[in-house]
Amino acid sequence: MSYxxxxxxxxxxxxxxxxxxGGSGEAVVTSFLGLPNxxxxxxxxxxxxxxxxxxxxxxxxxxxxxxxxYADRTxxxxxxxxxxxxxxxxxxxxxxxxxxxxxRCS
Numbered sequence: 001m002s003y004x005x006x007x008x009x010x011x012x013x014x015x016x017x018x019x020x021x022g023g024s025g026e027a028v029v030t031s032f033l034g035l036p037n038x039x040x041x042x043x044x045x046x047x048x049x050x051x052x053x054x055x056x057x058x059x060x061x062x063x064x065x066x067x068x069x070y071a072d073r074t075x076x077x078x079x080x081x082x083x084x085x086x087x088x089x090x091x092x093x094x095x096x097x098x099x100x101x102x103x104r105c106s
Contacts, residue, residue, distance in 0.1 A: 012037045012104035014097035017082065018090055022046030026070060029082055033072035039100060040084040042093035049078040 015032050017025070017040055026049040032038045049070040056062045069079030088096045 010037060012039070012101055014038075014101050015040045016093045016097060017042045017045050017084060018093070019043060019046055021082075022048040026078070026082055030070045030072050030078060033076070033082075034074040037104070039086060039097075040082070041086045041097040041100070042084045042088055043090050044081040044083055047081040049080060049082060 013032060013035070015029055015038060017029055021029060021042075022045060026045050029040065029045065030049065033040075050066045051068045052064040053067045054062055054064055066079070069077050071077045084093075086093075086096050086100070
C-alpha cells in the first residue's frame with residue numbers, strides 16, 4: 001500500500017517521553033513538534049535540547065558554552081526540558097497514548 005504525503009501527515013502520532021529522553025532523543029521529539037495530529041505523552045524530558053562546544057583555555061581549563069538550541073518547524077526554541085502535551089505517571093504514558101490513538105483512529 002502506498003500513502004501520499006498528505007495521507008501520512010493526517011495520521012495521528014503519539015510520542016512518548018520522560019526524563020531519560022535527552023540529547024538526540026530530544027532532537028527526535030523536536031522533529032515531530034509543530035506537525036498536525038502529533039501529541040506528546042509522559043513526563044518532562046531530560047533538558048539537553050541544546051548543542052555545546054568544548055572551548056579549551058590557555059591555562060588548560062575548558063568550558064562548554066551552549067552554542068545552539070533545538071527549534072521546532074514553527075521556530076519555537078527549546079533549550080531545556082520538553083514538556084508533554086499530556087502529563088502522565090512516569091510508568092504509564094503508553095496507556096494515555098493508546099487511548100488517544102484509539103479515539104483518533106475510530
